[in-house]
Amino acid sequence: MKQFVTAFGAEPEGVWAAPGRVNLIGEHTDYNDGFVLPFALPHRTVVGASRLDSPRWTVWSEQADEQIDFDLSERVTGWGAYVAGVVWVLREAGFDVPGAQMAITSDVPLGAGLSSSAALESAVLTALVDLGGLDLPVDERPALAQKAENEYAGMPCGIMDQSASIRCRAGHALFLDCRSLDVEHIPFDVATDGLAVLVIDTRAPHRHVTGEYAKRRETCEEAARVLGVPALRDATLSSVSSLPDEVMRRRARHVVTEDQRVLDTVELLRSGRIREIGPLMTASHASMRDDFEITVPEVDTAVEAALSAGAYGARMTGGGFGGCVLALVDADAAPTVADAVVAAYRAKGFTPPESFSAIPSGGATRL
Ligand code: GAF
Numbered sequence: 197m198k199q200f201v202t203a204f205g206a207e208p209e210g211v212w213a214a215p216g217r218v219n220l221i222g223e224h225t226d227y228n229d230g231f232v233l234p235f236a237l238p239h240r241t242v243v244g245a246s247r248l249d250s251p252r253w254t255v256w257s258e259q260a261d262e263q264i265d266f267d268l269s270e271r272v273t274g275w276g277a278y279v280a281g282v283v284w285v286l287r288e289a290g291f292d293v294p295g296a297q298m299a300i301t302s303d304v305p306l307g308a309g310l311s312s313s314a315a316l317e318s319a320v321l322t323a324l325v326d327l328g329g330l331d332l333p334v335d336e337r338p339a340l341a342q343k344a345e346n347e348y349a350g351m352p353c354g355i356m357d358q359s360a361s362i363r364c365r366a367g368h369a370l371f372l373d374c375r376s377l378d379v380e381h382i383p384f385d386v387a388t389d390g391l392a393v394l395v396i397d398t399r400a401p402h403r404h405v406t407g408e409y410a411k412r413r414e415t416c417e418e419a420a421r422v423l424g425v426p427a428l429r430d431a432t433l434s435s436v437s438s439l440p441d442e443v444m445r446r447r448a449r450h451v452v453t454e455d456q457r458v459l460d461t462v463e464l465l466r467s468g469r470i471r472e473i474g475p476l477m478t479a480s481h482a483s484m485r486d487d488f489e490i491t492v493p494e495v496d497t498a499v500e501a502a503l504s505a506g507a508y509g510a511r512m513t514g515g516g517f518g519g520c521v522l523a524l525v526d527a528d529a530a531p532t533v534a535d536a537v538v539a540a541y542r543a544k545g546f547t548p549p550e551s552f553s554a555i556p557s558g559g560a561t562r563l
Pocket of ligand 1: 219222223224225226227311353354355356357514515516
């Protein structure tokens with residue numbers, strides 16, 4: 197790995213990679229113990245690593261163009277928190293994590309809602325587990341990576357992104373029950389059906405993401421408390437309609453209806469009716485826009501333009517307040533849909549978006 201050789205003057209002992217993701221459907225359901233259906237992208241974060249004899253970590257990031265060095269007594273901030281957080285969480289879990297030199301590079305777009313931080317955590321975690329020969333089953337890894345992000349990096353995310361980055365399979369979407377952590381790999385090979393999932397990076401600047409995300413999470417948890425259920429996964433539409441606060445009612449309604457849309461999407465995919473998931477995607481977007489209030493004008497414009505240009509369905513993917521839109525389209529219509537979004541952006545004076553067709557890819561691995 198050339199980045200490792202440049203930083204440390206030798207080849208690494210091993211090279212590991214973990215992908216970013218898009219979420220087909222199931223937004224803000226993960227921390228409500230609900231259902232999600234992400235798939236991994238071919239875009240990955242790659243980590244070359246070699247052991248050191250002492251508990252020190254020297255880490256070069258090509259994208260940050262920066263080298264950091266820390267030991268167990270230091271509290272690391274910035275991008276390094278996602279690396280140091282993984283070391284911290286593995287030690288918390290009782291593992292003897294090896295000191296290491298690491299070089300990191302990534303083609304997961306940063307800050308685009310494609311889960312670049314989970315890709316970084318998952319790549320570092322996979323590298324350190326392998327390098328140290330740690331006995332940590334794959335299905336237990338996402339919870340540790342999530343804990344690193346929650347408790348070390350300070351972002352109160354759910355478990356979807358780390359699960360996608362670690363557990364996805366090529367050609368499949370990952371149907372994850374965020375309560376039991378059971379997964380089912382749902383075949384999702386759009387190309388053989390003449391379809392494509394167009395990912396439109398709206399390039400809208402993320403606005404107040406962590407603060408607004410935390411507020412949504414708190415409101416959902418409060419709604420569950422008021423309803424007397426362990427999590428909104430256990431609420432029903434009729435119970436939610438009895439909530440006294442109007443905003444809380446809409447937030448909870450999004451979660452309850454979104455869980456059902458995930459289940460309906462899975463049913464359609466199981467029977468090979470891919471095109472029919474389009475209206476569920478579009479309904480998911482409307483729910484995020486009107487009930488959960490996490491979309492922004494650039495995102496709504498991309499969805500409307502994609503639908504007007506013939507997409508079967510379109511929705512924002514990820515935590516919201518910017519980021520990417522997914523559109524399910526006929527493969528040969530993908531350029532027309534992408535052009536229609538560009539034209540709609542031009543008309544509104546927004547920064548031009550970038551698009552690519554997403555190929556469902558595999559999870560974290562040693563290269
Ligand atoms: C972000 C979070 F990290 C996820 O856990 C999830 O809640 C998502 O937003 C919204 O579905 O990506």
